[in-house]
Every structure is written in C-alpha cells, then in structure tokens.
Amino acid sequence: MNKNIIKSIAPSVVSVLAGLLIGAVIILFNGENPLSVYFAMLVQPLSSYKNILNVLYVITPLIMVGLAFVVAINADMINLGLEGQLLLGGIAATYVATLFPALPWFIYIPMIMFCAMIVGALWALLPGYLKLRFGASEIVTCIMLNYVAQYMINYIISGGLFKHPDIAQRTPYILDNAHFPSLSEIGMNHGTKIFRGVQVNPMFLIAIVTVVLVYILFTKTKWGYKINAVGLNIKASTANRMHSKKIMMLAMALSGGIAGISAMGEVLGTFNGFVEGFSPGYGFSGISVALLGRKHPVGVVLAALFFGLLNQGMIYVGANTSIPKDFVKIIQTLIIIFIMISPYLEERWNSYVKSRTKARAGRLG
C-alpha cells in the first residue's frame, strides 16, 4: 500500500484500537468479558444480510453530514450548524412533498431535494456571512442557529405551516409520489419477502454518488482547488486574485446544501414526513465521522461504516450482555478523544522511532 495512505489512516486506526482497549478495561471492571461485548457490538450487527443492509441504512445520514463537514472545513470554516441545516432541509422537503400530487416522482423527488438543499445552504450562509462580514466566529453562531432552527421547527409543526390535529409531534404524511420506498417495500411490491424489515432506501445510493462528487470536486476541479487554497492560506489566495470570501461562502453553501438533504432517507422514506426528534444528533455525529475519516470523502464512508456499526451494535450489547447499551457511546467518545490528540501522539511516535533508529545505529557502529 502507498506510504502516504498508511500515514493518513494510521491515526484513525490507532484511535479506534486505543478506544477499544480502554473500553475493554472498563468492561473488565464491570465483571464482563470484553470479547463477548465486542462480539455483540461489532459482529452481531453483521450476522445476517438483513442486518448488513440495515447498517447501510444507518450510515446514510452519517455519510452525508460527514461530507458536509469536510466541504466546509476544507475552506477553513467549521460548520457546527449541520444539525440545524439538516432539520430545516428536512422540514422544507416535507412541506414541498405535500403540495403536488400530480407530479411524476422522477421530477418531484429531485425538486424536493433541490428545495431542501437550498434551505440548508441558506441556513449555512447565514453564519458564513456573519463571519466574513463582521468577523463573528462561525463556531458560536452555528451552534446558536441550531437552537433557532429547532424552535422554528417546533413552531412549524405545531401549526405554523402544517395543520395536523391528530398527532402532535409530527407533520402530516407526505404524498405517495414523493416517497422513497425501502428495500423491504420494493421487495414486497415484487412479491418477495426476502428483504422484509430492511429499511435501506435509494437515499443510500444518493449518498454514495455524493461521495464520488465531493471526491472529484476536491481532486479534479478548479473549484475544489480554490476552496483548498483559500482554506490553507487565505492571504496568499487573496494576493493571487482569488475572491476568497466568495469561495468560503460557496463552500459553506455547499456544506449546508449537503447537510440539508442528509436526512431525506428518513423524511421521504422511513417516516413519510417530519417526526420531531427523529435525528439523534446526526449533525454532531457528522463532525466525529469527518474527523475519524481524516477529512477525506472515502475516509468519511469508512468512518460512517464504523460508527453505524457501533450504533447498531448498541442493541445487541444491551440485549446480550450485562453491559448497558450506552456503553457504546463511551467507546465512541474515547475514539474521538484519541483522534483529537493524535497529532500530538504522532509527533511523540516519530521522535521515538528516530531515537530508536539512532540507538540501533549507535550499537552497530
């Protein structure tokens, strides 16, 4: 394998192993066998083809928000507002998906997703603008805007935009021609029950296409080049006649746009509308995914796979071991802590290797 690839994934692999190792100690203190816990956590979610397909369902939003974070961070913008962008994109999609019963799905669904992207992008442009115009830290404004988004949605659902007297905490159902059928439904429609209970839907394919597009954007196009240049050295980019602020706004808009459609699999698929609290904080998981994935599109997929696996594993840990299922969250947190301190560990490791080789050379000489 290429030396550079090893070098770039090593911190993630080491962080995962270190997280699992410390997790094992915690398990031992609780009088349980780490191997059986990890078996429940990492292997049982993959124990059948249905389970495997459901892991793909779980990772779909994680991949999307991970990519969204990567796009912004490459322009040196820390988009912590993914959650708000995702929620507002979801509510916008839901609204549009209740309007036009006569449109064919292949026009209607792209249209819905486009609207969700626009809303997510606009919501991300707000902190972008506040930073570039007034110098307000996007970290703070993004987090604050998450709350604003949340309360806006509470208002919208409880009567602002939708009238739904029956069930309080959700919108009405979306139209059939706006629905993402799950693999289970598709199977049923074709008279087979082999996919019964499999929730993965076409949004997964859209996520994979997005991965490829983001990869191409940053490695093969001039816009990706510009975003990288501005993100790495805004002064040099500006001096070389780039419109740095515009490029940063573009990256923010793109990031928000991707975040805006992150939850389409849930909104247009599983829930057929917007259910309050449906997101377990996908927006924040996106940050973890992007960091563990070393800010690379392919890395994001791998990291999302791992976190998705852990999320599914929670159920089995809770059911089959004496360890509570929330233990999985401890593991996730440990891994993120390790990935955050990995630059320091990397440096220590390099100097250790150097002193070892020096000592060996000394002995031989």
Added chain:
Amino acid sequence: MEYLLELKNITKRFGDLVANDKISIKIRKGSIHSIVGENGAGKSTLMNVVYGLLQPDDGEILFDGKKVDFSSPLEAIDTGLGMIHQHFMLVPVMTVLDNIIMGYEIGSFKLNRKKSKEELKPFFKSFGLSEDLFDTKMADLSVGIQQKIEIIKALYRQAELIIFDEPTAVLTPQEIKEFFVLVRNLNNNGKTIIFISHKLNEIMEISDEISVMRNGHLVGHVNKEDVTQDQLAKMMIGRDLSEQRITYVENNNEHVMEVTDLVTPVKLGSVGLKKLSFSVKKGEIFGVAGVTGNGQNELVNILVGIEKPLSGKVVVEGHDVTGVPPHKRTDSMAYIPEDRQSEGLVMPFTIRENLLLGKVDLPQFIHHKIMLDFKNIDENANNAIKDYSIKVSKGPSDPVHSLSGGNQQKVIVARELSNDARTILAVNPTRGIDIGSIEYIHSCILLEREKGKTVLLVSNELSEIMALSDRVGVIHDGRIVKVFDNTDRLTKEEVGYYMLGGKEEDYAKEAANV
C-alpha cells in the same frame, strides 16, 4: 578546553533530501566563527540542530567537552546557548522587561519585576540603553533596539555561545556598524559567537574563522587572514560571481505606475503614509529604499489592493486601482511578496499546485470548463522547475514546504514572472536567501526589464536596490523624500543619509565634514 562547541559528523535528512551531510565543525572558545553558504546550503538546519529545534539523524554534539543531546531549545538555553533568530522571538504587545524575563521570572507567586529590573540594569547600561525602556512596549521600538533586547535576553539566560542567524538583514547600514561594535564587545568579554550570513563583506569584517557550506556539505574551513572575499564567494557557490551594475536607461516619459498623495492612518508600529507620491516610468526598475516600518507595508498593501488609503490615488497601466480588491483588478501587475510563507505560497500544497495559484482559471489549465488539466499543469511545473533551476527531490508533486527558502522563493518568481504581466511589484524578493539564489533572482528581474517590463522594487537591502534600480526613491516617515538617478556617482552613504531622515540642506554640510 580549547573548543566550546564541537559538531561531529552531523547528518540531517528531510525525506530524500540531505540537508546536512556529515558536518564536523569545531568552534574555538572566545572566537567569532562565521558559517556561510548559499540558500539551501544547510546553515539554518545545522544551527537548528545545535539549538535543539531539530534532532540530528546522526552525529554528536559536544559542548565544553561534554556530549549533549538537546531535545528542545530549553535544554540548549540551560546549557549556555543563545540564538538570535532572523525573525525575533519577541511578543510585540508586551513590555521590554516582560519579554526579557519571560520564562525566568523571579517570585514564586507574585511576579517580582523590581528585582528583575535590578538584575538587568547593568546589561542595559553596557548596551547604552536607557532604563526607561523597561516599560516600553516591544512594538514601539526600532528593529535595531529590538535586536539588542534579544541579545540581552540571551545574556540574561547566561549564554556562553551566541548564534546570530542573518542578524544584519533587518538593519540599516548605520545600525550594522553599531551592531558590529556590539558583537566585538561581547567577544572581548569572553563570549563565543557564531555568525551566520551570506553577506561576504560583513563576514570578512567580523570573523576570526569561517566555515563554508554548500549543498549540505562542509566545503571549507579557513582563517579570515588566509582568504579573500572573491575566494570565499567561489567556495560558496562553486564558481565565480558575476559583478553587476546597471546602466541607466534613457529617459522616457510614459508612466506605468503612478502613486499620488497616499494617506493612511497612523497605527501601532507603523508611521502611516503622509501624502506619499512617486511614479514609475515604462521599462525601468524603480527601487524604493528605506528602513523597515517607514510605510513600505502600507504602500505595498495599497498597490496590491488589500488595503484602502484614506485618500490618494494609484494608477497602474492606466487603470485606477485605488482600493480595488485583488480579485477585481484588471491590470496585469505581478506580485512577489515579502513573506513567501504567509503571502506567497500555500505551504501544504505541492510545487505544481503553488504554480497554479491565481492561474487556475486560465484556459490552458482547464478542460470541460471546470476540470483541471493535469497534463498541462504538470508540464507547466516541469518547465518552471527547469527554467528557474528549482532544486526538487522528486518533481512537481513535492510539497513546497520540503524546499529550501531560496527554492521556495524561486517557485514564486517562476509563477509571477511567467505571467504576461507588464508590471512587476517585488518586495524584498531575496530576503533571507543565499547568494546563489539572490544572484539568480536578480538576473531574472533584470531579464524582465530587458523584455520591456516595468519593475517596482521595494527592499530593505540597500545593496540590492543599488545593484538593480534605474532610479532610487527613498521612503522615510511615510513619504518619498528623495528620488535619485542611480548613476555611478550615487553612494550608499548618500542614500542611507536620507533613509534616516536627513534633510536635503544638511547633506552638503555633512558631506563637507567627512
């Protein structure tokens, strides 16, 4: 113990590049030892190894006869080393006193500044500095004084061996003279000095012994008495140095760059511009000479378009570009910035990506409207590497941070000069790089003038201005106070006099007295 510092077979590699190849140097106690070499010769790397900033891959260091292994500058300082970096390690917003005692504060909880002051008084006295300076902010002091504070800092930490890294780069001719007196005093008081420079006349003036480096190797060690400046230059670059002096081009009256009455506010650490005006004629090299901090930064920022003046006007190639941000500029001005790492290059990028900066929209690098054309981009990079003899380890995909300072500078020069620019703004284009690269970049600038391009050269290096310019404008206190034709009769002293704020009417008197 005859030698204070002994380096034995020091080897330092960066990837495939060998920056120091088995360097052995002995520094005699109480001597002034110069280390000279071209940009990229490995001088700075070697000193960083000595000072504990870098760890050698091989070899050993003896200090006062004992083997030492510094893992950080802290240990080096405790052992008795001091280093005066080219870019001072000072905190501008803190006072002089706080800067000096930083890390060596007296008092277990409450800072005992009074005692520190008492301890420092003798130092200040011997340097001829007033005690009032203790409470002055660092940013309010001239570069020459800041350097003295750096030296006091090293002495206060009881340095026996003081390393000066290109110490004169930031000083005026007058300040340099003062600096040399100071170094001699230190030396007479028993301090051992390592002096790193590429300025041969200074080396010949100050050194006892000279070590010459080239391409990561030690190519010679001589006593000052046994060598001439020309021999030294030859050792350094491996060939003869061509002397250059410009012939003044004939007058023409087409002004390609006109700067009229620029005014900027006075800010901390800068004098601001006070109705600064000058104009550059087509096809000439116009040098702006001056002591750092007399308005050069503001002038350059306005010319580039990243700062707006309060009033005044800048016209380049017939376009009014006053306050026009860079991305909206319609003129063709190329820009070689002063600080290559922060303004000229994207350090984590590769060579070919850096060569693309500002050119990514050009049709030859793009296909299908937005896709990068890597074949042409690579070809462009390979040509630049060849045309500007950039020393690389693999090729266009080398990260630019793996190059030496001089080669990084060549990347910028290659990028900017291969534009179809009709005007060029070069700001300290050879700062901190070695003779070979300096000579090379100078020849590039001259070649551009041969092609009929117009160059505005802003430099702190008076000899650079004198060597290249057709006309010299002197900037002082936010104004161009004097413009000379650069004839053979013009002397450094005359220009230097105006740089320090001398008045026209006084110059004749002054000259008569000498």
